[in-house]
Amino acid sequence: MLRNLFTNRSIKRSMIVFVAVIVLIPMVTTGIYFYAVVSSILSNQVLNKLNDFTNETNKLIHSQFESTSNLFFNLINNKDITENISHLNKDSVQPANQLLIRDTLQKGVQHNLFFNYAWESGLINSIFIFNADEKNYFYLRYDSLKLINTENYSELVRKYRNQNSRFEIIPPTAVNPTIFYIRNFYDENASLKGTIVLDINESIISKTYEGINQYKGSQGMIFNNDGIVVSATDKTMLGKKAPDVMLTKKMTGAGKQIKIDNQKFWIAAKEIKGYDLTSLIVVPEKSVFLDLNKSIRNYLYMIALLVIIFVVIGILYSSHVIRHIKDLIEKMEKVQQGNYNARMGGYKEIELIRLSNIFNKMINRIDYLFNEVYNNQLLIKEAELKSLQAQINPHFLFNVLLSIGWNAKMSKNDTIYKMVSSLSELLQASIYTDSNQTTTIREEMKYVEFYLYLQKERFGDKFTIQVDIDQSVMDYSLPKLCIQPIVENAIVHGLENKLTQGNLFISAYEKCGMLAIEIADDGVGFDTAALDLEGNHKAASKTYDKNHTHIGLVNVNKRMKFMYGDKYEIAVHSEQGKGTTVSIRIPAYKGGSQIVSGHDCR
Template identity: 30%
Template sequence: MNQSTEALETDFRSVKEMYYTLMSDPIVNTELYREITDKETDPDILYENINSRLRRLTYYNNAWNSHLLRYISLIYNENDYNSINNFSAGSIDGIRTNQTVGSFYSTFQDFIANGTRINTILFSADSTDPLIYFAQDYYEIADYKINGTIVMGVSSEQLARAFNSILKYDGALGIVYDEKGRILCSTAQITPGTQIFDASFGEVPVSRMLQDSSSYFINTTSLSGYNLYSAVIIPNRAVFQDLETQMGGYILIILVLAAAFILLGLFISRKIINYINSLISQMEMIQAGHYEITVPNYGIRELDTLSAIFKKTSSKIGYLINEVYTNELLLREAELKALQAQINPHFLFNTLLCISWNAKSNGDEKTSRMIDALSELLDSKMSFTENSKVTVAYEIEHVNFYLFLQKTRFGDKLRFHVDIPEDFLPLLIPKLCLQPIVENAVVHGLENKTGMGYVTVTAKINAGMLIFTVADNGVGMDPSRMDLDADEPCGARPEHHNIGLKNTNKRIRHLYGEPYGITIRSSENFGTLVVIKLPVDRESEHV
């Protein structure tokens, strides 16, 4: 129904556009041309040229090319008019139409005499004429004085083709009628100009069909621009019959699709069950220790992906079992070695103690102190655990032991200064968080330095943090090694002192979190400054 209405709207719109084209053309409307050009006459505006002008104007008009618009006439007075038609040359219908339109003058000459606007629909006196005529005036633009009349003949048969979409329904009817109830065109054999109340379709009055909404689907729509109306009438039974036919086809398609889906589902489920049974069988073999078993490829991407994963998993399980077995052997061997090594520290410390006593008894206090310092350092490192905490006093004592030993080694080439406030000494810090930094400064900062070297260790509390600084005037380090969070390049050999700094930094962050840790500032040949940030830890218990 909507398609029919839209098609009719398009047809009538193209006819109206043709009227406006003629109305605005300066050659067709001589008075309009005079107003625009300010010329009284123009040699090109001759009656014999207007027909060719009309044909040029209609050349690109859709209504003309589709044979909807079949005839155009410009009527100036009772005896004067120009006309063109879409009939074949010499057609009897064309001659008859010319004669019919000539007789229309008497219908609207009174309108012209009174200066009244003309906008009307005319029906031919010949009942066999297939055209419907739309008469509209054309006038001067200055004072709207009627200059003549434009009559356009529209094919009623072509208009009726707008209703083709409803003709698949048996008993359907489409009509176009004006405000006076006259039928312009229809899908039935109804003469144009017949009143709705006088028309019948299949022995049923059209007027009754328009009012019987219980038996018909009815859609009545106003067509813009011409005071016309379209009505589409379709019997209910025809629609229901069509729906039943369509539903029968839909049901058959649904049944066929359902059967196909069931068969496909059974086929797929059978393949999946076979795959699962195969997988269970392979897993039982793996359980029995046959880790080299593989699952065959099935030609289905998802199942083949699962097969590949199964292969990798079984291989990995075999590898891990072998690795666990190997590690268990290594663990037992390590346990034996650990039992053997338990004797070594006691032997070492007892030996160092004997050497210290011997040195002291011989009056060599310096050697005795060196041995005692070394014993303390070795004991501290052997009893080290990652989460151990000690007092600042304990850590500073071992820093002093280390610096004392290095001072003995380097002599006057090394100077050091440890300045820690006394109220900081009871605070807790991670064990071995300072001594490795001091060791790093001496070994890697001062060993290769020419001239006097010094190391200073200081501490302060700022913004709730306990901050230690270890400074040296050594050779410094490459800036690329100062980022303790960066990974070593692939294949690069890690520097020993860089590993020590990184491990200490990781321990501090592991214990206290991201705000704490180690930062480094260094320049080559100008020394290094290491800053260790720790929380102010006053716990009463510590290891």
């Protein structure tokens, strides 16, 4: 049923489908091309923009951490701070003096905070300065109204001092979104004088990623060498480990595409030098192509609308065309019923006018031929009768030859008997041979021997015969009577007119699955320019001889091409005064099966 749907389709349906396809193919192709080009451009733009934004963000974040480090160095280079911290390290300091020292420390710190970017911008929330034994400390907070748990800071300092690192950046958590910058400072003898803890406002750093908010679902984050998130636009990530796919070293550098939970993302990362941190930006691919997908969806709606419009037009136009085809079918059915007076009317369309004229002429011709059929049938019957009568003549001839042969044998004239028998065999082979009939080389050579016997009796020793046929091909098939006519042509046109003794060569062999047969003579030869193996005699040629049309060669050549195809034909090579060679190349068959040669035919 499904097969019939595609094979037995109506013209109307075909026209509708054709119109729909004609509309769909260019528009869909254009849409695909448009999507591919625009998505490629958008991808390149996003990559370039992502890389540029990553570089700019990296510079800004680096400058924020640099300003934090600069604040640290400004504090330790202030003598009021370093000297008073040293006094706090002494156990002999009286409480009253401690208040004085703290007051001096506050003035020193405040002096360093005048016009300081990190402090003025709110990047630094508070400053803690611990002495060497962690018993005394000083702090100053940006928002003085908020309470501080100093014990937490003391714990951070103890952990940091145990690690002996140059400085430490401690990630925040979702509960306490503060980045801690901790660093020791020393006296001229490299002895520990104290530790400074700077509270960095994580929200100030994460604001540097605001530029990627144009892409829905985008994220920016900073993580340390352990993969712990130090700052992020997604606050739930603070203090947690970033996904492993983002931590690979291959992610650092120009923008790349990755998959996370079967979703594609554009990602760019860059190391924040000097702080063992990495800045990372992740942009979902679907948010990049959001507007493009909307445009493609609208484009598909437009295609669907156009297809509907053109299908309606196709239905209307096909109905107009089908009406005329139905008219033609109606007239043809009348003719089928025997009404040869049915005729098609006139039309406006050129094609239908031609169809009408041709149909009407055809009906007139059929009517004429129908009236002639009866007379033609009588003529055919008469011709068949004459053909049957003509078949009596060969039978009569064979009977006469048979009688002559038996009389010669009874008279003990073996020569006449053999000549008559050979002639009878040749006549039987030529008259009762179908043009498509095949025989073996062995049988074909018997006909050749009959013919050569007759010619030897006629010419005596005028020519010699050399036969070189590979015994392995004696049972190969070939068209019946294809060698004997060529042998006859060689004797009649080549050797008969030669003044001296001539030679006739017959050879056959198989090579590469092909049966090769050659008949050559060293007779007078002829001009091959006058030879037309198709049977169209070149009467205009100067060398054309109406008495020597080589009909035997033409006949064999036609039968070869008819049985094996146009590419299989005889080849004739002849030189006047030197002789003629006729070559036959046909597929090798034995017993109805084609021979596959074992020779190396490369």
